[in-house]
Amino acid sequence: MSKLSTKHLLGIKYLQKEDINLIFETADHFKQVINRPIKKVPSLRDITIANLFFENSTRTKLSFELAEKRLSADVINFASSSSSVTKGETLIDTVNNILSMKVDMVVMRHPNPGAAYFLSQHVDAKIINAGDGAHEHPTQALLDGYSMREKYKDLTGKNIIIVGDITHSRVALSNIFCLQKMGANVKVCGPLTLIPKYINSLGIEVISNLKEALEWCDIAMMLRIQLERQDTKFFPSIREYTQQYGLNKELLDSLSKKITIMHPGPINRGVEITSDVADSNQSIILNQVENGVAIRMAVLYLLAGRVD
Amino acid sequence: MQSSDRIILDPKQFELTIKRLSHQLIENYGDFKDTVIIGLQPRGYFLAERIHQELMKINAKLDIKLGSLDITFYRDDFRRQETPIIPNKTEINFIIEDKKVILIDDVLFTGRTIRSGLDAMLAFGRPKTVELLVLINRRYKRHLPIQADYIGKNVHSIVSERVKVNWKNIDKEDKVILYTPE
Numbered sequence: 001m002s003k004l005s006t007k008h009l010l011g012i013k014y015l016q017k018e019d020i021n022l023i024f025e026t027a028d029h030f031k032q033v034i035n036r037p038i039k040k041v042p043s044l045r046d047i048t049i050a051n052l053f054f055e056n057s058t059r060t061k062l063s064f065e066l067a068e069k070r071l072s073a074d075v076i077n078f079a080s081s082s083s084s085v086t087k088g089e090t091l092i093d094t095v096n097n098i099l100s101m102k103v104d105m106v107v108m109r110h111p112n113p114g115a116a117y118f119l120s121q122h123v124d125a126k127i128i129n130a131g132d133g134a135h136e137h138p139t140q141a142l143l144d145g146y147s148m149r150e151k152y153k154d155l156t157g158k159n160i161i162i163v164g165d166i167t168h169s170r171v172a173l174s175n176i177f178c179l180q181k182m183g184a185n186v187k188v189c190g191p192l193t194l195i196p197k198y199i200n201s202l203g204i205e206v207i208s209n210l211k212e213a214l215e216w217c218d219i220a221m222m223l224r225i226q227l228e229r230q231d232t233k234f235f236p237s238i239r240e241y242t243q244q245y246g247l248n249k250e251l252l253d254s255l256s257k258k259i260t261i262m263h264p265g266p267i268n269r270g271v272e273i274t275s276d277v278a279d280s281n282q283s284i285i286l287n288q289v290e291n292g293v294a295i296r297m298a299v300l301y302l303l304a305g306r307v308d
Numbered sequence: 309m310q311s312s313d314r315i316i317l318d319p320k321q322f323e324l325t326i327k328r329l330s331h332q333l334i335e336n337y338g339d340f341k342d343t344v345i346i347g348l349q350p351r352g353y354f355l356a357e358r359i360h361q362e363l364m365k366i367n368a369k370l371d372i373k374l375g376s377l378d379i380t381f382y383r384d385d386f387r388r389q390e391t392p393i394i395p396n397k398t399e400i401n402f403i404i405e406d407k408k409v410i411l412i413d414d415v416l417f418t419g420r421t422i423r424s425g426l427d428a429m430l431a432f433g434r435p436k437t438v439e440l441l442v443l444i445n446r447r448y449k450r451h452l453p454i455q456a457d458y459i460g461k462n463v464h465s466i467v468s469e470r471v472k473v474n475w476k477n478i479d480k481e482d483k484v485i486l487y488t489p490e
Contacts, residue, residue: 003391022394029395033381038431041381071381301381302392 004302008120008127011136012177020181024146026298027291034070034293044073044304050098052108053130054080054091054115059265059289060130060140064107067296076103091115092122099125105303108132126303134168134229140264141174143295145182147288148219151260156183161213163189163245164223164272167196168230171264172223176202189213190245193234194225210245214252219260222247222273238271248274252282260284316444316463316471317484325460329441330362332458333410340372342436343408348425349378349396352413354475355443359412375400379424398428405433414473416442419454444471444484 004019012020033041049068053061061077068075078098095106105126108116113135120127131137148155160179166172166188179186180203188195189207199206207213214220225241235241247261261273261283269275278285317325337343340363347356353376360374380386380395411425422440429435443460449467461484463471469488476482 002394026392026394029378029380029397032398033431036431037433041431042427043381043386046387304387304392 007303007305008116008129009138009299009303010116010120010127010129012138012141012174012181013136015138015177015181017181020142020145020178023142023295023298023302024149026302027146027294030070030297030301031291031294034297040070040072042072043301044068044071047071047104047304048074048076048102049105049107049300050076050078050103051130052078052080052095052098052106052110054108054110055131057109057130059292060109060137063289063292064128064130064139064296067293067300068107070293071297071300073105073300076101091119095119095123099123105300126305128299128303131170133170134173134226135170136174136177137170137264138174138178139292139296139299140171141178142299143288143292144171144175144221144262144264145178146295147262147284147291148179148184148260149182150287150291151284152218154183155179158184158219159217160184160186160219160221161189161207161217162186162221162223163210163213163247165194165225165234166190166199166223167194167234168226169223175221176204187213187216191235191241210247211251211254214247214255214259217259218257219262220247221262221264223264224266224268224272242271246270246272246274247277249276249280252277252280258282262288264288313485313487315483316486317461317482319482322482322484325443326358326362329443329458329460330359330366333359333363333441334366337408337410340370342406343410344373344375344402344404345410345412346375346377346400346404346429348411348413348421349376349398351473351475354478355414355441355473356412358475359441373402375402377425377428379421379428382424382428384420384424400432403433404429404435406436407433409435409438410441411438412441414442415444415446415471416440416454416456416459417446417449417471419450419452422454423452443473446471 005016006014051064107128107130109130110132113133115132116127116129129138152158162172176186187205187207195206263285267278345356345360347353363370376399378396378398380393439457441458442456445456445459445462446465447462465486469486472485474481474483
């Protein structure tokens with residue numbers, strides 16, 4: 001297989017296992033490229049990409065922009081805070097205006113779930129979802145899966161726990177789809193108020209005790225509490241959350257085996273994870289960031305498609 | 309093999325050609341000081357490996373670095389294909405800055421692969437000189453002003469014909485055939 005089965009990257013849900021493998025294999029080559037003295041290749045030199053960020057982002061935006069530049073694409077950036085969106089323009093109008101400047105691909109982050117899908121139905125460009133509300137964040141899940149594959153080669157039968165605010169996390173949902181397709185066992189852990197009701201329909205079990213969850217897993221993915229998406233109180237206090245679901249060195253060292261720690265960022269140090277755990281040699285958080293560029297290069301390369 | 313296939317090099321001639329090319333390189337490069345060999349992926353690397361083995365056979369004291377270079381990301385026809393092209397591995401574990409490079413490919417046809425190869429190579433430094441060695445040179449078919457310095461055999465062919473180089477280790481036999489695809 002040398003072609004993705006989808007035209008856009010809207011979510012991991014729409015990808016086949018073969019697509020994920022193809023993206024990983026292509027990312028291997030790009031990882032090699034970005035470690036060369038000259039880190040740039042001319043593959044996408046005739047492509048223009050618009051990065052539309054209707055929501056704040058540091059890592060994802062920089063990572064996409066770097067990936068695009070490493071592939072020699074022309075890049076235009078857009079942030080909603082400084083645009084006409086604040087004057088009442090609709091999403092389609094904004095994007096169509098940008099596309100009339102002859103843009104081939106759109107990378108979009110938007111606070112509304114389904115925004116990327118909606119866009120793909122209405123405009124004529126390749127759409128890459130860089131996070132849509134609490135729905136999906138496919139490139140994050142791909143780079144997480146890729147980082148795990150790098151460490152464990154094959155994820156079949158590996159136990160992975162996702163800890164924290166599952167309800168409001170797009171990273172959790174995309175990772176669940178991705179890891180299940182890669183053959184791993186996934187469970188979630190967190191206060192029941194932060195676990196979505198539909199979780200059982202995905203075939204996911206909930207472990208409510210953190211220590212028990214960590215004993216079960218090979219890899220623990222710690223998530224941030226998404227206060228900006230919470231309109232009501234889901235737990236009594238941050239302090240209480242940390243006591244119940246925060247990962248500290250003492251807890252990590254008390255486990256019977258060495259597990260791998262991941263975090264998609266941004267980290268709230270001292271809340272879901274303490275600094276000594278985040279910076280320990282069991283953590284692969286910075287590898288995740290490095291792999292992000294390679295994965296995004298692979299996705300852009302594979303989706304770029306034919307000149308008509 | 310079909311009746312329209314024409315053998316350009318049989319196994320015996322194939323071996324002689326590899327030997328001749330290797331001797332030509334020794335004539336020009338002597339002790340191969342500051343010289344590296346780079347084969348273009350995928351099939352140019354087979355030739356590069358073979359030439360490298362032959363050079364070592366002739367003079368076991370030679371220390372010649374061998375690398376493989378993938379040009380996929382540097383091709384000028386990337387978005388003109390139906391599907392993305394899947395790359396091969398690049399393995400260049402040495403610096404080519406200020407080195408004499410012998411670039412090797414199996415067949416020289418339009419010259420576009422070599423153009424991409426030269427581009428790709430520059431990502432590893434600025435070589436002192438670059439020479440091109442090919443097993444088969446399809447004449448009069450160039451799209452770009454690129455010529456080889458060492459040629460195994462010149463072939464006159466029409467555009468619709470294809471040249472296939474077979475290798476002992478993967479295709480059972482060393483030979484070169486000219487055929488017309490259906």
